Amino acid sequence: MRILVPGGYGLIGSAIVSTLLAAGHEVTGLGRSVAQARLRQPRVRWLQHDLKDLVTAQAWLPLLQDIDAVINAAGVLQDGPGDDVMVTQSLAMVALFEACEQAEVERFVQISAVGADLDAATVFMRSKGMADEALLGSGLAWTILRPGLVLGAQAYGGSALLHALAGLPFVTPLPSAPPIRSVALDDVAAIARAAVEGDLPDRRIYDLVEDRAHSLEDIARHLRSRLGFPPARTLHLPLWVFRLIFRLGDAAGWLGWRPPMRTTSLHQILAGIDGDPRPLAAVTGRSLSPLPEIFNVIDGSARGRWFAHLFLLKPVIIVTLGLFWLASGLIGLSEADSALAVLTSRGFGPGAAGLAVYGGALVDVALGAAMLFRRTMPAAAIGMIGVTAAYLLAGTLFTPDLWLDPLGPFVKTLPAAVLALVALAIRDAR
Structure with missing residues (x-):
């Protein structure tokens, strides 16, 4: 079959x-x-x-030429720069359903979510519910799949956050939450394939969840064990702490980042992730993989442990670098007279000294600000490394004695350049 997969490079989409x-x-x-x-x-x-450009059937039709079936795996968690939940998960999908009917697409498989409903508390779930409702009323041979908490060899979104929490030393901070039903990423992909191939009765909704629900503490404990970390005590912090942290994640979202720590995720965790595995089991004759089997595919090697440790360090590194360079530039501007005096005493003319001091400070401020935005972070990191190298080269040529200065104005720049290199190495989100 010739199958179109919107969102084909996401966590679920890439597995499908x-x-x-x-x-x-x-x-x-x-x-x-x-x-x-x-x-x-x-x-x-x-x-x-971009799905925001595909909100009419006419926009979709050229993309459906020679397409036999569609599996929709596109989605965004919250609104942000370039992200509109209602457009992505509702308006564009309703247009796609209409276009598929006109193009006589044989089958449509919708990857939704347990809890999707027109009256859900979050925009994410309401938009999924609206799309599901529109698909129910279409003339397509449709199947709606609603996964629970998706866990697999890859980690992204909520599963990545669980890895990070499981990788913390000594304690695992968790909110008090209802039990959760998980599903293996491989099972989601296999069921989607079965649905699009016609091996499942169509025009039905299936929850993709394991038979038994588990507490968040059980999931974290199993994950710590799989990653090879020693047991840790669960630390139930007050809910306001998590609300604050996840609101900071919301703020990061407006800078272009897509952290899993956002209020939509927290609301879903607190509401519980549940579902009914029986309808799917009735037609397949088997249950989906239970939690212990799901964890068997998770990378428990050094690579998996590195990811768990580095995931929460990534925002710390980015914010530290951004604030460090911003502070460096602002301090340089506020103490410009002292810096000018140093350079003029070494033979620089007033014009050249002023250009070096004020120009350098403004470059520092620009690099610090650019580091905080997802789109410009890689360029900022490269710029930080380049500026540091130029600074040290010029300093070595004109003021080599500063290498031995007890305050270390040259030596202290080296860790910042190395940290920028680390930020470049872990810049990818998935």
């Missing part, structure tokens, strides 16, 4: 794409930025489109 390719299908992936996806999955025909 791999499963479809292994089964011999021709896959077309669609997303807002597909450059890395083309490198990772060169067998896929990738289409680069």
Whole structure:
């Protein structure tokens, strides 16, 4: 079959794409930025489109030529720069359903979420519910799949946050929350493939969850064990602490970042992640993988432990670098007279000294601010490394004695450059 997968490079979408390719299908992936996806999955025909530009059936129709089926795995957690939950998960999807009917697409599989409902408390769940409701009323041969907490070899979003919390030393801070039903990422991909191939009765909604619900503490404990970390005491912090942290994640979202610590995630955790596994089991004759089996596919090697340790250090590194360079530039501007005196005493003319002091301080401020934005962070990190190298080279040529200065104006710049290199190395979100 020729299958279109919107969101084909996300956590769930990439697993579905791999499963479809292994089964011999021709896959077309669609997303807002597909450059890395083309490198990772060169067998896929990738289409680069923003869903906000695909809110009419007429916009979708050219993309559905020669397409037999669609598996929709596109989604965003919260509004932010470039992200509109209602457009992505409702308006664009309703237009896609209409276009699929006009193009006579054979099957449509919708990856929704347990808890999706028109009256849900979050925009994320309401938008999913609106799309599901529209699909129910369409003439397509549809299947709606609603996964619980998705866990797999890859970690992104909520699963990445769980890895990070499990990797903390001594204690695991968790909110008090209702039990959670999980599902293996591989099971989601396998069921999506079965649905699109017609192996499941269509025009039905299936919850993709394990038979037994587990507490958040149990999940974290199993994950710590799988990663090879020693047991840790669960620390139930007051809810206001988590609300504050997740609101900071919301703020990061407006800088272009997509942290899992956002209020939509917290609300879902506090509301519980549940579902009914029986309808799916009734047609497949089996249950989905239980939690111990799910954890068997999680990377328990050094690579997995590195990820767990570095995930929460990443925002710390980025904020530290941003504030360090901002402070450096602002202090340079406020203490410009002292810096000018040092340079003029070493033979610099007033013009050259002023250019070096004021220009350097403004560059520091610009790099510090750019580090805090997701889109400009890589360029800022490269700029920090380059400016540090130029600073040390010029300093060595004109003021070499400062290498031995007890305050270490040269030596102290080296750790900041190394930290910028680390930020570059861990810049990818998935």
